[in-house]
Amino acid sequence: MNIILWIVFGGIVGWVASIIMKTDEDMGIGTNIVVGILGALIGGWIVTLFGGPTVIGFSFASFIVAIIGAVVLLWVVRGFKRPLLR
Numbered sequence: 852m853n854i855i856l857w858i859v860f861g862g863i864v865g866w867v868a869s870i871i872m873k874t875d876e877d878m879g880i881g882t883n884i885v886v887g888i889l890g891a892l893i894g895g896w897i898v899t900l901f902g903g904p905t906v907i908g909f910s911f912a913s914f915i916v917a918i919i920g921a922v923v924l925l926w927v928v929r930g931f932k933r934p935l936l937r
Contacts, residue, residue: 856909857888858884858888860887860888860891860909860914860917861883861884861885861886861887861888861890861891861917862880862883862884862887863887863914864886864887864888864890864891864914864917864918864921865878865882865883865884865885865886865887865888865890865921866883866887867918867921868886868887868890868918868921868922868924868925869883869886869925871918871922872922872925872926872929874925874929886921886924886925887917887921889920889921889924890917890918890919890920890921890922890923890924891913891916891917891920891921892920893920893921893923893924894916894917894918894919894920894921894923895916895920896920897916897919897920897923898916
């Protein structure tokens with residue numbers, strides 16, 4: 852059951868992050884799930900890097916941390932894609 856929660860959580864987080872970064876039309880549900888799950892890992896790493904508490908479980912705080920990580924991930928990916936398109 853836990854894996855289903857991660858997939859749903861990742862899909863929602865990835866979708867919200869893609870709306871924030873205006874990449875929603877470019878991403879499907881699979882990409883949203885991957886971006887959301889990776890965003891949760893990156894966001895957790897960023898929070899602990901700045902001395903914040905470890906966020907564990909599914910809560911509003913973990914949702915915000917995951918969105919921050921997903922936005923950072925999409926920003927980095929966009930930075931690598933732009934030089935290749937020129």
